[in-house]
Amino acid sequence: EPEVTQTPSHQVTQMGQEVILRCVPISNHLYFYWYRQILGQKVEFLVSFYNNEISEKSEIFDDQFSVERPDGSNFTLKIRSTKLEDSAMYFCASSEGPRRSPKHEQYFGPGTRLTVT
Amino acid sequence: DQQVKQNSPSLSVQEGRISILNCDYTNSMFDYFLWYKKYPAEGPTFLISISSIKDKNEDGRFTVFLNKSAKHLSLHIVPSQPGDSAVYFCAAITQGGSEKLVFGKGTKLTVNP
Numbered sequence: 540e541p542e543v544t545q546t547p548s549h550q551v552t553q554m555g556q557e558v559i560l561r562c563v564p565i566s567n568h569l570y571f572y573w574y575r576q577i578l579g580q581k582v583e584f585l586v587s588f589y590n591n592e593i594s595e596k597s598e599i600f601d602d603q604f605s606v607e608r609p610d611g612s613n614f615t616l617k618i619r620s621t622k623l624e625d626s627a628m629y630f631c632a633s634s635e636g637p638r639r640s641p642k643h644e645q646y647f648g649p650g651t652r653l654t655v656t
Numbered sequence: 657d658q659q660v661k662q663n664s665p666s667l668s669v670q671e672g673r674i675s676i677l678n679c680d681y682t683n684s685m686f687d688y689f690l691w692y693k694k695y696p697a698e699g700p701t702f703l704i705s706i707s708s709i710k711d712k713n714e715d716g717r718f719t720v721f722l723n724k725s726a727k728h729l730s731l732h733i734v735p736s737q738p739g740d741s742a743v744y745f746c747a748a749i750t751q752g753g754s755e756k757l758v759f760g761k762g763t764k765l766t767v768n769p
Contacts, residue, residue, distance in 0.1 A: 630699050
């Protein structure tokens with residue numbers, strides 16, 4: 540069964556450093572998302588991406604964040620200058636989109652645990 | 657700003673009995689609701705969903721009920737199995753938008769053998 544994959548599974552970085560989190564969405568999906576979950580808190584939406592552009596972003600997704608689909612398979616989240624409060628589990632998700640998937644389900648990757656020290 | 661609320665952080669039931677997980681929402685623009693299950697060290701997995709034009713959707717052991725006037729939905733698992741032990745998230749979507757999911761905080765279900 541197709542699945543969303545994410546690398547690395549765990550990333551440790553120092554405050555102020557840049558990190559790139561990588562995702563390979565399911566191949567025929569059209570919508571891509573990043574969510575994060577700070578320990579003990581709910582899963583929060585960061586950004587959605589469709590047709591090679593951001594379709595919506597949350598207040599969390601400020602100028603330090605960017606997303607890219609550099610080729611036909613990868614979807615990346617870059618944090619330019621990490622802060623302590625960026626420490627969280629980051630989930631990538633993909634979906635076929637509402638027209639092809641009336642259930643609206645999104646398929647999530649296993650996550651990347653980002654630790655900023 | 658808790659638009660989706662799961663007020664019970666945990667629930668414990670006996671194997672074979674019914675598990676009922678509850679969820680409330682405040683945003684009347686939500687028109688589609690989903691339940692996800694999450695095991696430790698894994699991403700959320702889609703379980704079942706319901707449109708706001710329906711009041712019930714069933715898939716095997718899982719049934720979701722929606723009470724739109726009360727802005728309340730619940731997930732019933734019958735019969736509960738030890739493998740159902742996980743964190744269950746309620747999520748909502750406003751259709752016609754970016755399809756972003758708005759999640760509740762989750763309820764940790766433990767099914768005891």
